[in-house]
Amino acid sequence: MKLNNIKLFAVAILVTMTAYNCSNDDDNNGGPTGPDFSGTYAQQDQMGRPAVNTVFVSSGMKDTFNTTVPSQQNASFQAMFENNLTALSPAYANPGDANALGLDAPTFTGLLATDVLNVSLDGETTFFNPNTGATLTGRALADDVITIELLLIFGGEDFTENPGLSNDNVDANDKPFLTSFPYLASPW
Amino acid sequence: MKKTKFLIATAILGIATFVAIAADHIDAPAVQGGTSDITDFYAFQGENTSNIAFVANIQGLLGSGSDTQNAAFDENVMIEFNIDNTGDNVEDLVIQAIARDGKMYVFGPTAPVQTGLNSTIVSNTANQVVVDITPYGQSAIVASSGGMMAFAGPRDDPFFMDFAQYGQIIGGNAASFNNPGTDTFAGSNVLSIVVEVPKSMIGGSGTINTWVESKRRQ
Numbered sequence: 207m208k209l210n211n212i213k214l215f216a217v218a219i220l221v222t223m224t225a226y227n228c229s230n231d232d233d234n235n236g237g238p239t240g241p242d243f244s245g246t247y248a249q250q251d252q253m254g255r256p257a258v259n260t261v262f263v264s265s266g267m268k269d270t271f272n273t274t275v276p277s278q279q280n281a282s283f284q285a286m287f288e289n290n291l292t293a294l295s296p297a298y299a300n301p302g303d304a305n306a307l308g309l310d311a312p313t314f315t316g317l318l319a320t321d322v323l324n325v326s327l328d329g330e331t332t333f334f335n336p337n338t339g340a341t342l343t344g345r346a347l348a349d350d351v352i353t354i355e356l357l358l359i360f361g362g363e364d365f366t367e368n369p370g371l372s373n374d375n376v377d378a379n380d381k382p383f384l385t386s387f388p389y390l391a392s393p394w
Numbered sequence: 395m396k397k398t399k400f401l402i403a404t405a406i407l408g409i410a411t412f413v414a415i416a417a418d419h420i421d422a423p424a425v426q427g428g429t430s431d432i433t434d435f436y437a438f439q440g441e442n443t444s445n446i447a448f449v450a451n452i453q454g455l456l457g458s459g460s461d462t463q464n465a466a467f468d469e470n471v472m473i474e475f476n477i478d479n480t481g482d483n484v485e486d487l488v489i490q491a492i493a494r495d496g497k498m499y500v501f502g503p504t505a506p507v508q509t510g511l512n513s514t515i516v517s518n519t520a521n522q523v524v525v526d527i528t529p530y531g532q533s534a535i536v537a538s539s540g541g542m543m544a545f546a547g548p549r550d551d552p553f554f555m556d557f558a559q560y561g562q563i564i565g566g567n568a569a570s571f572n573n574p575g576t577d578t579f580a581g582s583n584v585l586s587i588v589v590e591v592p593k594s595m596i597g598g599s600g601t602i603n604t605w606v607e608s609k610r611r612q
Contacts, residue, residue, distance in 0.1 A: 241494035243515040247472045247609035250430040253418040254605035256553075260421050268422035275510050276605060277477050277483040320483055321438055322603040325446065327593045331438040343601075346438040347449075351417075352555040370570025371563065374556040380580040381550045386441050388534050388545035388588040390449065390552050394458035 235346075240246050248271050254321035255331075256351045261294075261359075262287040262318060280319045287315035295371075298361040307341065307360045314358070347383045347390065352376075397519060409576065417553045419454040419579075429468035430608035433584050434553050436494045437604050440590050445541075448475045448489065448591075450606045451584040453460050454551060462548045462583045463530045467493035468612040473587055474513060477503060477604050479597035487596060491546070491587045498525050498546035498587065503595045513609055521595065542594045549586040 214389055251272050253259070263271045264286055288311050292298045298311045305314060324342050325331055331344025334354045345351065353373050360368040381391035419433040420426040433454035445490060450473050456462045457543045472492045476485035489502040492515065504519035525537035528547030536545050555576035562568035 241499065243492070243499070243517040245514070245611045247474075247513045247515070249511040249513075250471075250608050250610050251418070251422070251425040251432045252605055252607040253421075253432045253435045254603075255432065256417045259418060269424040269553050272422050272425065273511060275484070276478075276603070299450045302409055322478070322483055322605045323435065325437045325602050325604055327446065327597055327602060329439075329600050331446070344438045345436045347436055350554075373573075374560065374571045375552050375573040375575035376556045376577045377533070379550070379552050379554045380577055383552065386548070387536055387543050387590055388586070389447060390549035390588065392534070393456075393462055393530060393548040393550055393583040 252276075252321070254323045256345065257355060258318055258321045261355070262290050262315070264290060276320050276322050279321055280316060283312065284312075284316050284319040287319045288312055291315055291359065295358050295359050295368075297367050304360060304363055307358065308363075308365060309358075348378065350377050398553070404599070415416070417555070420570055421551070423551065430471045430610055432606060432608050433471075433551065433568075435606045436552070442590075444594070445590045445592055446596065448589050448604070448606075450491070450550075450587045451549075451551065451553075452584065452587075452608065453585045454553075455579075456548065456583040456585075458581065458583065465548065465583075465585055467498065467527065467546065467574060468610075469493050469601070472513065472515065472609045472611070474607045474609055475502075475589065475604065476607060477602050479600070479602045483538050483603055488513070489589055489591070491544075491589065493527060493546070496527055498527055498544060500542070500587075503591055512564065521591075523589075525581045541595070543588075543590040545586070545588040547586065548583050551582045551584045553579050 259268055259271050292311055296394045297303060303311045323345055326343040330338060331346060332340050333345045333349040333351045334341050354369045356366050360371040383389055383391060417434045419430060425431040432452055434451040436449040438447055445460040453465055456465050475489040477487040478484055479486050485506060488506045491498055491500045499514050500523045501519050502521055504516050504521055505515060507514045523537050523539040523542045523544045525546055526535045526536045530548050534545055536543055554577045556571060557578035557588040559571050559575060569607055
């Protein structure tokens with residue numbers, strides 16, 4: 207067993223070195239036996255923005271949402287998202303109601319139904335930074351994404367509606383993040 | 395023995411299901427509590443501002459101690475970061491991560507063989523890095539190659555939320571959040587894969603659309 211591990215390790219190193227040396231000729235599929243990466247892998251779960259499947263997808267459809275490609279999610283799920291949003295939040299009860307981004311229920315759910323995270327390659331990356339105004343340019347570890355989403359769902363046009371529902375009053379992680387890679391705190 | 399432990403862990407996760415479902419933790423029946431359950435996804439500019447870091451967390455709500463000690467990456471589950479840099483929400487590039495014998499193999503960013511729900515692993519791409527999976531209780535092991543960095547192993551769950559009170563509100567048992575709230579995810583761990591790549595590998599400038607998938611070998 208131990209010998210096997212050592213052998214596997216040696217093979218892995220060999221393969222790594224071979225692959226590294228052959229970067230101009232990397233279709234060496236008939237090369238030495240390394241780890242087996244063959245086969246087809248079929249989708250089970252997916253995620254773009256935080257909490258979207260949990261909050262906006264009706265129970266019974268959550269697995270379907272996880273196995274619908276993003277380019278087809280809007281057509282399949284926007285109407286459901288809008289129904290669930292208006293049922294959930296009194297901030298969209300009246301015609302013309304919108305959130306602080308100026309998005310009414312159809313527009314907001316149209317954005318959310320395509321569950322991808324937009325990430326800027328040109329600067330600040332944050333879900334929302336009230337100090338700089340940067341919005342949906344990424345998701346940083348410290349971003350209080352739940353309060354941001356609660357504000358956009360319940361807070362109305364100026365973040366003042368339904369104050370008891372617009373902030374869970376948990377504003378930070380229970381362990382500080384690291385400034386350097388891998389950024390996440392060590393486990394408990 | 396191992397089976398017993400697994401059954402106990404399953405039972406605990408089953409109970410936990412009633413307690414917490416947030417961010418993407420235990421979001422859907424087919425994956426909840428399993429080795430392909432994505433709990434969270436982050437993408438942000440790295441400490442080196444020429445880079446973007448991608449974080450995929452799986453198998454959430456691991457308690458401190460044996461619960462985290464016994465958690466492992468499933469060698470049949472591939473985690474795939476998808477990157478669309480043409481604005482059509484179809485992946486132009488993927489970064490694939492899969493465990494083999496104590497190591498996490500990371501392939502890409504590279505064009506996928508095919509887009510969509512089924513994937514094959516692009517193990518012959520020039521962009522790749524292999525890192526030892528960091529054992530529980532040890533310092534983070536980081537590997538780098540060609541400007542890329544990779545980490546895989548247990549970490550504190552970076553997600554925070556008063557999910558319990560949210561459940562009370564949704565269930566009609568409470569009218570508002572508490573102040574201060576209680577972080578339902580305090581003290582719990584996840585298995586993390588962190589990959590940092592130069593922006594030049596994923597489009598250079600502009601905005602990308604990105605999402606993460608778990609895919610199981612058929």
